Amino acid sequence: MPNIMVIDDEKSIRVTLSEFLKKEGYHVITAENVQMARVLLQEDDVDVVLSDIIMPKESGMTLLKFLHETSPDIRIIMMTGEPTVDTAVDAIRLGAHDYLTKPVYRNELIKAVTNAVNFKQLIDEKRRLELQNQEQRENLERLVEERTHKLHQAMMNTAYATAAMLDLRDPYTAGHQKRVGSLARAIGKELKLPADTLEGLHIAGCIHDIGKIAIPFEILTKPVQLSLNEYAIIQEHPKIGYDVLRSYEMPWPISEIVYHHHERLDGSGYPQGLKADQIRLETRIISVADVVEAMSSHRPYRPSLGLQCAMDEITMNKNKLYDPFVVDACITLFNEKKYTFDE
Ligand SMILES: [Fe+2]
Ligand SMILES: [Fe+2]
The missing domain is CATH 3.40.50.2300 (Response regulator)
Structure with a gap:
């Protein structure tokens, strides 16, 4: 009434x-x-x-x-x-x-x-x-957010599972890709890259060495320095990874990053010897994360060189092999923000 x-x-x-x-x-x-x-x-x-x-x-x-x-x-x-x-x-x-x-x-x-x-x-x-x-709009937004979260989780879990498969073949470097993924994402965040790019970086890091699945077990796990011939076989892994991934459409340039993660700014990297501008920022981030993680961990042929040694390597070769902004961001993460691989 x-x-x-x-x-x-x-x-x-x-x-x-x-x-x-x-x-x-x-x-x-x-x-x-x-x-x-x-x-x-x-x-x-x-x-x-x-x-x-x-x-x-x-x-x-x-x-x-x-x-x-x-x-x-x-x-x-x-x-x-x-x-x-x-x-x-x-x-x-x-x-x-x-x-x-x-x-x-x-x-x-x-x-x-x-x-x-x-x-x-x-x-x-x-x-x-x-x-x-x-x-209704709020319900819809909530639903989209939930689904996006689930999709993100599914995608990350697929990347983790792929990384775990390689870990089975190469137990000496177990966890390497996952740690590279986390560090690459943290460096990207430090560089204030958009959330979507960080997601791509994380996934790319988690599967960057996937081509190693085709490298003979004996070479992967060899406890002594590799021969030139064996090293050449190892160097095929970026191309193998690229060949596997390139047929699958993804919202990020994952296959390209995987292909180029051993390229260096001065052209001394492999497999194509690309130079500075030919290497995208995401790849430069993965490269630095890869080197830092690898040097900080034990390898079959050597004990861990330690984090300080890794920091010295990227500092010494800043501008020459590694992107200077990426190096600075990585150093800030470890020295000032106390980043650890356990995160
Ligand atoms: Fe690699
Ligand atoms: Fe690697």
Whole structure:
């Protein structure tokens, strides 16, 4: 039942208007001044306010202005016994829905209130639909977020599983790819790369040596320095990895990164001897992460060289073999941010 508030300092008018409205099925609240109206408005949800303009202490116009600012959905009909065009214009300008002159006749009153109530119901319906829309949008966003998270997890788990398969063949370097993936992502984050690029870096790092799966076990795990011939076989792993990955479309240039992760800025790397600009930033990041992880870990043919040795290697060859920004970011990570491979 729509709720109507009648504000007038004359009791007879309040009573008469209330009776008219109640007979039409409206719920009516009355107030004899603006102060009282303010109190009642806090207690009840009012749809339409019918207010006299000229009243002792505060004018109805003050209430109109206040309500228009604080509760713009409430429809307000102003009434006055001293009508002028200026007052009517002022009332509408301040946000009144309608304007009636006294004496207010029944038909006129019902027509104005019905119109205001209908208008208020349309506003309420619009608000309800807006709220419903917002809830649906939020639900949809939540769903997309959940699915994206699951998809991301599935993709990372596939990369981890692929890395684990290589670990089975080469237990001496177990965990190497996973640690390179984590470090590469951390370096990318330090370089403030976008979240999507970091995801690609992480995955690329986790499978960068996947081509080693085709290298004979004896060579992979040989506890002594490799012969030139054996080393040449090992050097085939970036191309093998590239050949495996290139047929699968991915949202990141993973196969290219895998192909180029042993290339160096000065062209001394392999397999293609690419130079600076020919090597994309993501690959330069993987290269540094790869070298640092490899030097910090034990190998079948040597014990760990230690983190300091790895830092010295990338510092010494900064600009020559390794990207200077990537090297700086990596050093900041370990020296200032205390990055560890256990993360
Ligand atoms: Fe490699
Ligand atoms: Fe590697």
